[in-house]
Amino acid sequence: MVRKFSFIASSTPDAQAAAKHLAALYGNARQEDADVIVALGGDGFMLHTLHNQMSTGRMVYGMNRGSVGFLMNDYSDKDLSGRIDAAVENIIRPLEMIATDADGTAHSALAINEVSLLRQSYQAAKLRLSIDGEVRLEELICDGVMVATPAGSTAYNLSAHGPILPLDAQLLALTPVSAFRPRRWRGALLPNKVTVTIDVLEPDKRPVNAVADHIEVKTVVRVQVAESQHSTTRILTDSSHSWNDRILAEQFLY
Helix, strand or coil: CCCCEEEEECCCHHHHHHHHHHHHHHCCCCHHHCCEEEEEECHHHHHHHHHHCCCCCCEEEEEECCCCCCCCECCCCCCHHHHHHHCEEEEECCEEEEEEECCCCEEEEEECCEEEEEECCCCCEEEEEEECCEEEEEEEEECEEEEECCCCCCCHHHHCCCCCCCCCCCEEEEEEECCCECCCCCCEEEECCCEEEEEEECCCCCCEEEEECCEEECCEEEEEEEECCCCCEEEEECHHHCHHHHHHHHCCCC
16 A cells, blocks of 8 residues: 655754655655654654554554653564554543642543642652542552553563553553552552542642643642543554554563
């Protein structure tokens, strides 16, 4: 299948050189005219690209010209059309965050990886957790808490000892960061259709910030999180090393 590619790159010299080289080989369409956006860089650049292509219908194929590259395919300039034709497509629904700050202003943002709440000062955060309007944890004292998607379960969620979720699992991970009380609470697995509400207790004494991927809201008093019913982004991974394969392999690393 003949496709139009648009090559975009992070600011690193390796990524910029790769974009120039590939554009000379395959042509370089404008993003709005392309069938596939080829992102060259690392995971941060890929996440930024997926946000920019949200609900456009364009597929994103990443090649690693950065450091970690968990979201990326290996770099090669050979048979790009064939690789993309054989690639596995994953459609991702992001989380929608509505964060209300101390002034009563509501801020909306989307998160492909996770929505996290983190303490702002030396004082531990004190939070109340509700699922679909029912209080499930009256008081959690911690450094923070996050709601992670399957796509984001191997990112910050994994660093906080949260579970790794297969990409097609209809689940969200609710994971605490350094829980102090209740000390043994390790989080919860939730159906992806629920709405999570997190109320900040004692917000003046224990201020908390909320972050949806790279969008931060300062001094929040309430955060609601639910999977989006309207927004989607499309990512392609090599069939020889699909995203589900990567997530499975991650669970056997030691």
